[in-house]
Amino acid sequence: AQTVTQSQPEMSVQEAETVTLSCTYDTSESDYYLFWYKQPPSRQMILVIRQEAYKQQNATENRFSVNFQKAAKSFSLKISDSQLGDAAMYFCAYLGRGGGADGLTFGKGTHLIIQP
Amino acid sequence: NAGVMQNPRHLVRRRGQEARLRCSPMKGHSHVYWYRQLPEEGLKFMVYLQKENIIDESGMPKERFSAEFPKEGPSILRIQQVVRGDSAAYFCASSPENMNTEAFFGQGTRLTVV
Numbered sequence: 068a069q070t071v072t073q074s075q076p077e078m079s080v081q082e083a084e085t086v087t088l089s090c091t092y093d094t095s096e097s098d099y100y101l102f103w104y105k106q107p108p109s110r111q112m113i114l115v116i117r118q119e120a121y122k123q124q125n126a127t128e129n130r131f132s133v134n135f136q137k138a139a140k141s142f143s144l145k146i147s148d149s150q151l152g153d154a155a156m157y158f159c160a161y162l163g164r165g166g167g168a169d170g171l172t173f174g175k176g177t178h179l180i181i182q183p
Numbered sequence: 184n185a186g187v188m189q190n191p192r193h194l195v196r197r198r199g200q201e202a203r204l205r206c207s208p209m210k211g212h213s214h215v216y217w218y219r220q221l222p223e224e225g226l227k228f229m230v231y232l233q234k235e236n237i238i239d240e241s242g243m244p245k246e247r248f249s250a251e252f253p254k255e256g257p258s259i260l261r262i263q264q265v266v267r268g269d270s271a272a273y274f275c276a277s278s279p280e281n282m283n284t285e286a287f288f289g290q291g292t293r294l295t296v297v
Contacts (some may be wrong), residue, residue, distance in 0.1 A: 071225075104288075110272060110290055110291045110293075111290050112226070112274060112276075112291075114285060114286075114287075117285065158225050158226070160225075170216045170228035170231055170239075170242070170276075171218075171226070171228065171286070172228070173218075173225030173226045173227070174225050175223070175225045176225050
């Protein structure tokens with residue numbers, strides 16, 4: 068079974084600074100997807116960024132980028148120029164490519180605090 | 184195009200009652216996933232449904248829990264004879280095919296069992 072580990076229960080960063088959230092995963096599959104989701108206090112799960120394992124290039128979405136290290140099974144999220152609206156829980160998630168059964172496997176989350 | 188709609192947002196039930204949670208997927212989406220989020224935890228997969236079919240229910244407790252996604256109408260997650268441990272946020276996600284495409288989540292239903 069796949070597992071996703073987020074070792075930082077909480078992170079704090081000054082507004083406008085850069086922060087990196089860690090995620091490691093364990094799988095025996097060679098092809099899969101990785102995701103970062105944001106969950107603000109409203110509870111809505113919002114997709115931040117997605118990475119396909121067969122693509123070597125790291126995904127980027129505006130101020131959000133990932134550092135995908137397939138051999139190390141590491142998938143960290145970098146948030147540049149942090150804004151107050153970035154404060155939320157962030158969840159790393161894994162999805163096997165084989166048909167979508169089992170759904171996403173989530174880590175326990177990192178609570179990101181933005182200091183004004 | 185409305186997003187994934189879940190209702191109710193909040194549901195309070197006494198122990199032993201039944202809870203029914205509804206999920207209307209995005210228009211054109213025929214795949215629905217249910218997840219449960221306990222406090223301080225990530226979401227845990229429960230069940231994957233397509234119209235009129237349960238594809239994978241490996242994450243759903245064998246007793247008291249059931250799910251359906253009829254040809255017409257929303258998907259329903261049903262919890263019979265609720266217990267305090269069922270208190271959680273329940274999320275639904277939908278996609279037009281399998282989850283390898285972008286999945287859209289609803290805002291969840293917070294179930295409180297008193």
